[in-house]
Amino acid sequence: MTQGQIIAIGGGGLCEKAKAGLDTYVLEQSQTSQPKIGFLGTASGDSDSACLKFYSRFSKLNCQPSHLTFFHRTPNLAAWVQQQDIIYVGGGNTLTMLAIWEVWSLVPLLKEAVQNGTVLAGISAGAVCWFECGVTDARAGGLGLIKCLDFISGSCCPHYSADEARQPTFEEHVATGKLPPGIAIDDGAAVHFVDGELQRIISGRENAAAYNVVPTADGATSQLIESAEVLRLV
Structure with a gap:
Protein backbone atom coordinates (compact mmCIF):
# COMPACT_ATOMS: atom_id res chain seq x y z
CA MET A 1 0.00 0.00 0.00
CA THR A 2 1.30 3.41 -0.99
CA GLN A 3 1.62 6.05 1.72
CA GLY A 4 -0.18 9.35 1.22
CA GLN A 5 -3.56 10.68 0.13
CA ILE A 6 -5.51 9.39 -2.88
CA ILE A 7 -9.04 10.55 -3.77
CA ALA A 8 -10.95 8.56 -6.40
CA ILE A 9 -14.12 10.09 -7.90
CA GLY A 10 -16.54 7.72 -9.59
CA GLY A 11 -17.72 10.14 -12.26
CA GLY A 12 -19.43 13.45 -12.86
CA GLY A 13 -17.66 16.42 -11.34
CA LEU A 14 -16.03 18.93 -13.66
CA CYS A 15 -16.61 16.65 -16.62
CA GLU A 16 -20.40 17.10 -16.39
CA LYS A 17 -20.59 20.70 -15.16
CA ALA A 18 -21.78 19.52 -11.76
CA LYS A 19 -21.47 21.51 -8.57
CA ALA A 20 -17.92 22.08 -7.36
CA GLY A 21 -18.30 20.26 -4.05
CA LEU A 22 -16.10 17.24 -4.76
CA ASP A 23 -13.41 19.34 -6.43
CA THR A 24 -13.44 21.82 -3.55
CA TYR A 25 -13.03 18.87 -1.20
CA VAL A 26 -9.95 17.75 -3.13
CA LEU A 27 -8.39 21.21 -2.78
CA GLU A 28 -9.10 21.27 0.96
CA GLN A 29 -6.97 18.15 1.51
CA SER A 30 -3.78 19.99 0.58
CA GLN A 31 -1.64 21.45 3.34
CA THR A 32 -1.28 24.75 1.46
CA SER A 33 -3.75 27.65 1.44
CA GLN A 34 -3.66 28.09 -2.36
CA PRO A 35 -2.52 24.72 -3.71
CA LYS A 36 -0.93 24.18 -7.07
CA ILE A 37 -3.12 21.64 -8.86
CA GLY A 38 -1.88 19.99 -12.04
CA PHE A 39 -4.15 18.29 -14.57
CA LEU A 40 -3.26 15.12 -16.46
CA GLY A 41 -5.65 14.71 -19.38
CA THR A 42 -3.77 11.76 -20.88
CA ALA A 43 -6.82 9.46 -20.94
CA SER A 44 -8.65 11.86 -23.25
CA GLY A 45 -5.62 12.32 -25.52
CA ASP A 46 -4.95 15.66 -23.84
CA SER A 47 -8.09 16.96 -25.52
CA ASP A 48 -8.66 20.69 -25.55
CA SER A 49 -12.21 20.21 -24.24
CA ALA A 50 -11.08 18.28 -21.15
CA CYS A 51 -8.40 20.84 -20.43
CA LEU A 52 -10.89 23.69 -20.86
CA LYS A 53 -13.32 22.07 -18.41
CA PHE A 54 -10.52 21.69 -15.89
CA TYR A 55 -9.56 25.37 -16.10
CA SER A 56 -13.20 26.48 -16.17
CA ARG A 57 -13.69 24.74 -12.84
CA PHE A 58 -10.45 25.33 -10.98
CA SER A 59 -9.69 28.86 -12.18
CA LYS A 60 -12.74 29.91 -10.13
CA LEU A 61 -11.50 28.18 -6.98
CA ASN A 62 -8.71 29.03 -4.55
CA CYS A 63 -5.83 27.29 -6.29
CA GLN A 64 -3.17 27.61 -9.00
CA PRO A 65 -4.14 25.33 -11.90
CA SER A 66 -1.79 24.04 -14.60
CA HIS A 67 -1.68 21.05 -16.92
CA LEU A 68 0.78 18.67 -18.53
CA THR A 69 0.50 17.19 -22.00
CA PHE A 70 2.11 14.16 -23.62
CA PHE A 71 0.70 14.88 -27.09
CA HIS A 72 2.64 18.11 -27.70
CA ARG A 73 6.09 19.08 -26.46
CA THR A 74 6.35 17.56 -23.00
CA PRO A 75 8.17 19.45 -20.24
CA ASN A 76 10.54 17.97 -17.68
CA LEU A 77 8.25 15.52 -15.91
CA ALA A 78 10.09 15.36 -12.59
CA ALA A 79 10.15 19.14 -12.28
CA TRP A 80 6.45 19.49 -13.12
CA VAL A 81 5.35 16.74 -10.73
CA GLN A 82 7.45 18.14 -7.89
CA GLN A 83 5.82 21.55 -8.27
CA GLN A 84 2.30 20.24 -7.67
CA ASP A 85 0.46 20.08 -4.35
CA ILE A 86 -2.34 18.11 -6.05
CA ILE A 87 -2.35 16.07 -9.26
CA TYR A 88 -5.80 15.59 -10.80
CA VAL A 89 -6.26 12.90 -13.46
CA GLY A 90 -9.10 13.19 -15.97
CA GLY A 91 -11.30 10.52 -17.52
CA GLY A 92 -11.12 8.66 -20.80
CA ASN A 93 -9.25 5.57 -21.99
CA THR A 94 -7.53 4.09 -18.93
CA LEU A 95 -5.54 1.48 -20.86
CA THR A 96 -4.00 4.00 -23.23
CA MET A 97 -3.28 6.43 -20.40
CA LEU A 98 -1.38 3.83 -18.39
CA ALA A 99 0.61 2.74 -21.45
CA ILE A 100 1.71 6.33 -22.12
CA TRP A 101 2.62 6.86 -18.47
CA GLU A 102 4.76 3.72 -18.56
CA VAL A 103 6.65 4.80 -21.67
CA TRP A 104 7.39 8.17 -20.08
CA SER A 105 8.31 6.63 -16.67
CA LEU A 106 5.76 8.84 -14.95
CA VAL A 107 4.52 6.30 -12.41
CA PRO A 108 7.61 6.31 -10.15
CA LEU A 109 7.39 10.10 -10.07
CA LEU A 110 3.74 9.95 -9.01
CA LYS A 111 4.54 7.40 -6.31
CA GLU A 112 7.35 9.52 -4.94
CA ALA A 113 5.14 12.62 -5.04
CA VAL A 114 2.25 11.11 -3.08
CA GLN A 115 4.65 9.75 -0.48
CA ASN A 116 6.07 13.27 -0.11
CA GLY A 117 2.67 14.86 0.45
CA THR A 118 1.18 15.53 -2.99
CA VAL A 119 -2.51 14.61 -3.11
CA LEU A 120 -3.39 12.29 -6.01
CA ALA A 121 -6.95 12.56 -7.27
CA GLY A 122 -8.95 11.79 -10.35
CA ILE A 123 -12.24 10.95 -11.97
CA SER A 124 -13.29 7.79 -13.85
CA ALA A 125 -10.02 6.62 -15.47
CA GLY A 126 -8.35 8.90 -12.94
CA ALA A 127 -10.07 6.95 -10.17
CA VAL A 128 -9.62 3.32 -11.18
CA CYS A 129 -5.96 3.81 -12.16
CA TRP A 130 -4.76 3.97 -8.54
CA PHE A 131 -6.12 0.53 -7.63
CA GLU A 132 -4.61 -2.89 -8.17
CA CYS A 133 -7.01 -3.64 -11.03
CA GLY A 134 -10.52 -2.97 -12.24
CA VAL A 135 -12.97 -2.85 -15.11
CA THR A 136 -12.72 -0.53 -18.10
CA ASP A 137 -14.56 0.33 -21.31
CA ALA A 138 -11.25 1.21 -22.99
CA ARG A 139 -11.83 -1.44 -25.66
CA ALA A 140 -14.89 -1.34 -27.88
CA GLY A 141 -17.45 -4.06 -27.33
CA GLY A 142 -18.04 -3.98 -23.60
CA LEU A 143 -16.35 -3.89 -20.23
CA GLY A 144 -13.01 -5.62 -19.78
CA LEU A 145 -10.42 -6.17 -17.09
CA ILE A 146 -7.43 -3.92 -16.58
CA LYS A 147 -4.30 -4.10 -14.44
CA CYS A 148 -3.64 -0.76 -12.78
CA LEU A 149 -0.96 0.88 -10.62
CA ASP A 150 -1.56 -0.94 -7.31
CA PHE A 151 -1.17 2.18 -5.18
CA ILE A 152 -4.35 0.91 -3.45
CA SER A 153 -4.99 -2.79 -2.91
CA GLY A 154 -8.05 -4.42 -4.45
CA SER A 155 -10.18 -3.67 -7.47
CA CYS A 156 -12.31 -0.71 -8.49
CA CYS A 157 -15.25 0.13 -10.71
CA PRO A 158 -16.33 3.75 -11.36
CA HIS A 159 -19.71 4.90 -12.79
CA TYR A 160 -21.33 2.13 -10.77
CA SER A 161 -24.99 3.14 -10.79
CA ALA A 162 -24.90 5.24 -13.97
CA ASP A 163 -24.09 2.34 -16.31
CA GLU A 164 -26.41 -0.65 -15.89
CA ALA A 165 -23.73 -3.08 -17.12
CA ARG A 166 -21.23 -2.12 -14.43
CA GLN A 167 -22.68 -3.84 -11.37
CA PRO A 168 -23.39 -7.29 -12.89
CA THR A 169 -20.05 -7.31 -14.71
CA PHE A 170 -18.02 -6.26 -11.68
CA GLU A 171 -19.83 -8.68 -9.38
CA ALA A 190 -15.59 9.83 -4.04
CA VAL A 191 -13.48 7.64 -1.79
CA HIS A 192 -10.59 9.13 0.19
CA PHE A 193 -7.69 6.83 1.07
CA VAL A 194 -4.89 7.73 3.47
CA ASP A 195 -1.85 5.44 3.59
CA GLY A 196 -3.78 2.75 1.73
CA GLU A 197 -6.73 2.72 4.11
CA LEU A 198 -10.21 4.02 3.31
CA GLN A 199 -10.90 7.02 5.53
CA ARG A 200 -13.99 8.70 4.11
CA ILE A 201 -16.78 8.48 1.54
CA ILE A 202 -17.78 11.83 0.05
CA SER A 203 -21.25 12.12 -1.47
CA GLY A 204 -21.62 15.10 -3.77
CA ARG A 205 -25.05 14.18 -5.13
CA GLU A 206 -28.28 12.82 -3.73
CA ASN A 207 -27.91 9.04 -3.18
CA ALA A 208 -24.35 8.92 -4.57
CA ALA A 209 -22.46 6.24 -2.65
CA ALA A 210 -19.63 3.71 -2.64
CA TYR A 211 -19.84 -0.03 -2.14
CA ASN A 212 -17.72 -2.97 -1.04
CA VAL A 213 -18.01 -5.70 -3.65
CA VAL A 214 -17.19 -9.07 -2.12
CA PRO A 215 -17.66 -12.74 -3.04
CA THR A 216 -20.44 -14.75 -1.43
CA ALA A 217 -21.33 -18.45 -1.34
CA ASP A 218 -23.38 -18.13 -4.52
CA GLY A 219 -21.72 -15.22 -6.33
CA ALA A 220 -20.87 -11.70 -5.18
CA THR A 221 -22.68 -8.79 -3.62
CA SER A 222 -22.39 -5.01 -3.47
CA GLN A 223 -22.65 -3.71 0.07
CA LEU A 224 -23.02 -0.03 0.97
CA ILE A 225 -19.82 0.92 2.79
CA GLU A 226 -20.53 1.61 6.44
CA SER A 227 -17.03 1.17 7.90
CA ALA A 228 -15.85 4.69 6.97
CA GLU A 229 -17.01 8.21 7.71
CA VAL A 230 -19.51 9.56 5.18
CA LEU A 231 -19.38 13.26 4.30
CA ARG A 232 -22.50 14.47 2.50
CA LEU A 233 -22.12 17.67 0.49
CA VAL A 234 -25.82 17.86 -0.46
Whole structure:
Protein backbone atom coordinates (compact mmCIF):
# COMPACT_ATOMS: atom_id res chain seq x y z
CA MET A 1 0.00 0.00 0.00
CA THR A 2 1.30 3.41 -0.99
CA GLN A 3 1.62 6.05 1.72
CA GLY A 4 -0.18 9.35 1.22
CA GLN A 5 -3.56 10.68 0.13
CA ILE A 6 -5.51 9.39 -2.88
CA ILE A 7 -9.04 10.55 -3.77
CA ALA A 8 -10.95 8.56 -6.40
CA ILE A 9 -14.12 10.09 -7.90
CA GLY A 10 -16.54 7.72 -9.59
CA GLY A 11 -17.72 10.14 -12.26
CA GLY A 12 -19.43 13.45 -12.86
CA GLY A 13 -17.66 16.42 -11.34
CA LEU A 14 -16.03 18.93 -13.66
CA CYS A 15 -16.61 16.65 -16.62
CA GLU A 16 -20.40 17.10 -16.39
CA LYS A 17 -20.59 20.70 -15.16
CA ALA A 18 -21.78 19.52 -11.76
CA LYS A 19 -21.47 21.51 -8.57
CA ALA A 20 -17.92 22.08 -7.36
CA GLY A 21 -18.30 20.26 -4.05
CA LEU A 22 -16.10 17.24 -4.76
CA ASP A 23 -13.41 19.34 -6.43
CA THR A 24 -13.44 21.82 -3.55
CA TYR A 25 -13.03 18.87 -1.20
CA VAL A 26 -9.95 17.75 -3.13
CA LEU A 27 -8.39 21.21 -2.78
CA GLU A 28 -9.10 21.27 0.96
CA GLN A 29 -6.97 18.15 1.51
CA SER A 30 -3.78 19.99 0.58
CA GLN A 31 -1.64 21.45 3.34
CA THR A 32 -1.28 24.75 1.46
CA SER A 33 -3.75 27.65 1.44
CA GLN A 34 -3.66 28.09 -2.36
CA PRO A 35 -2.52 24.72 -3.71
CA LYS A 36 -0.93 24.18 -7.07
CA ILE A 37 -3.12 21.64 -8.86
CA GLY A 38 -1.88 19.99 -12.04
CA PHE A 39 -4.15 18.29 -14.57
CA LEU A 40 -3.26 15.12 -16.46
CA GLY A 41 -5.65 14.71 -19.38
CA THR A 42 -3.77 11.76 -20.88
CA ALA A 43 -6.82 9.46 -20.94
CA SER A 44 -8.65 11.86 -23.25
CA GLY A 45 -5.62 12.32 -25.52
CA ASP A 46 -4.95 15.66 -23.84
CA SER A 47 -8.09 16.96 -25.52
CA ASP A 48 -8.66 20.69 -25.55
CA SER A 49 -12.21 20.21 -24.24
CA ALA A 50 -11.08 18.28 -21.15
CA CYS A 51 -8.40 20.84 -20.43
CA LEU A 52 -10.89 23.69 -20.86
CA LYS A 53 -13.32 22.07 -18.41
CA PHE A 54 -10.52 21.69 -15.89
CA TYR A 55 -9.56 25.37 -16.10
CA SER A 56 -13.20 26.48 -16.17
CA ARG A 57 -13.69 24.74 -12.84
CA PHE A 58 -10.45 25.33 -10.98
CA SER A 59 -9.69 28.86 -12.18
CA LYS A 60 -12.74 29.91 -10.13
CA LEU A 61 -11.50 28.18 -6.98
CA ASN A 62 -8.71 29.03 -4.55
CA CYS A 63 -5.83 27.29 -6.29
CA GLN A 64 -3.17 27.61 -9.00
CA PRO A 65 -4.14 25.33 -11.90
CA SER A 66 -1.79 24.04 -14.60
CA HIS A 67 -1.68 21.05 -16.92
CA LEU A 68 0.78 18.67 -18.53
CA THR A 69 0.50 17.19 -22.00
CA PHE A 70 2.11 14.16 -23.62
CA PHE A 71 0.70 14.88 -27.09
CA HIS A 72 2.64 18.11 -27.70
CA ARG A 73 6.09 19.08 -26.46
CA THR A 74 6.35 17.56 -23.00
CA PRO A 75 8.17 19.45 -20.24
CA ASN A 76 10.54 17.97 -17.68
CA LEU A 77 8.25 15.52 -15.91
CA ALA A 78 10.09 15.36 -12.59
CA ALA A 79 10.15 19.14 -12.28
CA TRP A 80 6.45 19.49 -13.12
CA VAL A 81 5.35 16.74 -10.73
CA GLN A 82 7.45 18.14 -7.89
CA GLN A 83 5.82 21.55 -8.27
CA GLN A 84 2.30 20.24 -7.67
CA ASP A 85 0.46 20.08 -4.35
CA ILE A 86 -2.34 18.11 -6.05
CA ILE A 87 -2.35 16.07 -9.26
CA TYR A 88 -5.80 15.59 -10.80
CA VAL A 89 -6.26 12.90 -13.46
CA GLY A 90 -9.10 13.19 -15.97
CA GLY A 91 -11.30 10.52 -17.52
CA GLY A 92 -11.12 8.66 -20.80
CA ASN A 93 -9.25 5.57 -21.99
CA THR A 94 -7.53 4.09 -18.93
CA LEU A 95 -5.54 1.48 -20.86
CA THR A 96 -4.00 4.00 -23.23
CA MET A 97 -3.28 6.43 -20.40
CA LEU A 98 -1.38 3.83 -18.39
CA ALA A 99 0.61 2.74 -21.45
CA ILE A 100 1.71 6.33 -22.12
CA TRP A 101 2.62 6.86 -18.47
CA GLU A 102 4.76 3.72 -18.56
CA VAL A 103 6.65 4.80 -21.67
CA TRP A 104 7.39 8.17 -20.08
CA SER A 105 8.31 6.63 -16.67
CA LEU A 106 5.76 8.84 -14.95
CA VAL A 107 4.52 6.30 -12.41
CA PRO A 108 7.61 6.31 -10.15
CA LEU A 109 7.39 10.10 -10.07
CA LEU A 110 3.74 9.95 -9.01
CA LYS A 111 4.54 7.40 -6.31
CA GLU A 112 7.35 9.52 -4.94
CA ALA A 113 5.14 12.62 -5.04
CA VAL A 114 2.25 11.11 -3.08
CA GLN A 115 4.65 9.75 -0.48
CA ASN A 116 6.07 13.27 -0.11
CA GLY A 117 2.67 14.86 0.45
CA THR A 118 1.18 15.53 -2.99
CA VAL A 119 -2.51 14.61 -3.11
CA LEU A 120 -3.39 12.29 -6.01
CA ALA A 121 -6.95 12.56 -7.27
CA GLY A 122 -8.95 11.79 -10.35
CA ILE A 123 -12.24 10.95 -11.97
CA SER A 124 -13.29 7.79 -13.85
CA ALA A 125 -10.02 6.62 -15.47
CA GLY A 126 -8.35 8.90 -12.94
CA ALA A 127 -10.07 6.95 -10.17
CA VAL A 128 -9.62 3.32 -11.18
CA CYS A 129 -5.96 3.81 -12.16
CA TRP A 130 -4.76 3.97 -8.54
CA PHE A 131 -6.12 0.53 -7.63
CA GLU A 132 -4.61 -2.89 -8.17
CA CYS A 133 -7.01 -3.64 -11.03
CA GLY A 134 -10.52 -2.97 -12.24
CA VAL A 135 -12.97 -2.85 -15.11
CA THR A 136 -12.72 -0.53 -18.10
CA ASP A 137 -14.56 0.33 -21.31
CA ALA A 138 -11.25 1.21 -22.99
CA ARG A 139 -11.83 -1.44 -25.66
CA ALA A 140 -14.89 -1.34 -27.88
CA GLY A 141 -17.45 -4.06 -27.33
CA GLY A 142 -18.04 -3.98 -23.60
CA LEU A 143 -16.35 -3.89 -20.23
CA GLY A 144 -13.01 -5.62 -19.78
CA LEU A 145 -10.42 -6.17 -17.09
CA ILE A 146 -7.43 -3.92 -16.58
CA LYS A 147 -4.30 -4.10 -14.44
CA CYS A 148 -3.64 -0.76 -12.78
CA LEU A 149 -0.96 0.88 -10.62
CA ASP A 150 -1.56 -0.94 -7.31
CA PHE A 151 -1.17 2.18 -5.18
CA ILE A 152 -4.35 0.91 -3.45
CA SER A 153 -4.99 -2.79 -2.91
CA GLY A 154 -8.05 -4.42 -4.45
CA SER A 155 -10.18 -3.67 -7.47
CA CYS A 156 -12.31 -0.71 -8.49
CA CYS A 157 -15.25 0.13 -10.71
CA PRO A 158 -16.33 3.75 -11.36
CA HIS A 159 -19.71 4.90 -12.79
CA TYR A 160 -21.33 2.13 -10.77
CA SER A 161 -24.99 3.14 -10.79
CA ALA A 162 -24.90 5.24 -13.97
CA ASP A 163 -24.09 2.34 -16.31
CA GLU A 164 -26.41 -0.65 -15.89
CA ALA A 165 -23.73 -3.08 -17.12
CA ARG A 166 -21.23 -2.12 -14.43
CA GLN A 167 -22.68 -3.84 -11.37
CA PRO A 168 -23.39 -7.29 -12.89
CA THR A 169 -20.05 -7.31 -14.71
CA PHE A 170 -18.02 -6.26 -11.68
CA GLU A 171 -19.83 -8.68 -9.38
CA GLU A 172 -19.31 -11.53 -11.86
CA HIS A 173 -15.57 -10.92 -12.05
CA VAL A 174 -15.28 -10.76 -8.27
CA ALA A 175 -17.41 -13.91 -7.90
CA THR A 176 -15.22 -15.89 -10.32
CA GLY A 177 -11.97 -14.62 -8.83
CA LYS A 178 -10.91 -12.77 -11.99
CA LEU A 179 -10.84 -9.65 -9.81
CA PRO A 180 -10.11 -9.42 -6.10
CA PRO A 181 -12.77 -7.88 -3.84
CA GLY A 182 -12.96 -4.15 -4.34
CA ILE A 183 -14.79 -0.86 -4.24
CA ALA A 184 -17.43 0.46 -6.61
CA ILE A 185 -18.05 4.21 -6.83
CA ASP A 186 -21.13 6.02 -8.10
CA ASP A 187 -20.97 9.15 -10.22
CA GLY A 188 -21.00 12.05 -7.78
CA ALA A 189 -19.24 10.09 -5.05
CA ALA A 190 -15.59 9.83 -4.04
CA VAL A 191 -13.48 7.64 -1.79
CA HIS A 192 -10.59 9.13 0.19
CA PHE A 193 -7.69 6.83 1.07
CA VAL A 194 -4.89 7.73 3.47
CA ASP A 195 -1.85 5.44 3.59
CA GLY A 196 -3.78 2.75 1.73
CA GLU A 197 -6.73 2.72 4.11
CA LEU A 198 -10.21 4.02 3.31
CA GLN A 199 -10.90 7.02 5.53
CA ARG A 200 -13.99 8.70 4.11
CA ILE A 201 -16.78 8.48 1.54
CA ILE A 202 -17.78 11.83 0.05
CA SER A 203 -21.25 12.12 -1.47
CA GLY A 204 -21.62 15.10 -3.77
CA ARG A 205 -25.05 14.18 -5.13
CA GLU A 206 -28.28 12.82 -3.73
CA ASN A 207 -27.91 9.04 -3.18
CA ALA A 208 -24.35 8.92 -4.57
CA ALA A 209 -22.46 6.24 -2.65
CA ALA A 210 -19.63 3.71 -2.64
CA TYR A 211 -19.84 -0.03 -2.14
CA ASN A 212 -17.72 -2.97 -1.04
CA VAL A 213 -18.01 -5.70 -3.65
CA VAL A 214 -17.19 -9.07 -2.12
CA PRO A 215 -17.66 -12.74 -3.04
CA THR A 216 -20.44 -14.75 -1.43
CA ALA A 217 -21.33 -18.45 -1.34
CA ASP A 218 -23.38 -18.13 -4.52
CA GLY A 219 -21.72 -15.22 -6.33
CA ALA A 220 -20.87 -11.70 -5.18
CA THR A 221 -22.68 -8.79 -3.62
CA SER A 222 -22.39 -5.01 -3.47
CA GLN A 223 -22.65 -3.71 0.07
CA LEU A 224 -23.02 -0.03 0.97
CA ILE A 225 -19.82 0.92 2.79
CA GLU A 226 -20.53 1.61 6.44
CA SER A 227 -17.03 1.17 7.90
CA ALA A 228 -15.85 4.69 6.97
CA GLU A 229 -17.01 8.21 7.71
CA VAL A 230 -19.51 9.56 5.18
CA LEU A 231 -19.38 13.26 4.30
CA ARG A 232 -22.50 14.47 2.50
CA LEU A 233 -22.12 17.67 0.49
CA VAL A 234 -25.82 17.86 -0.46
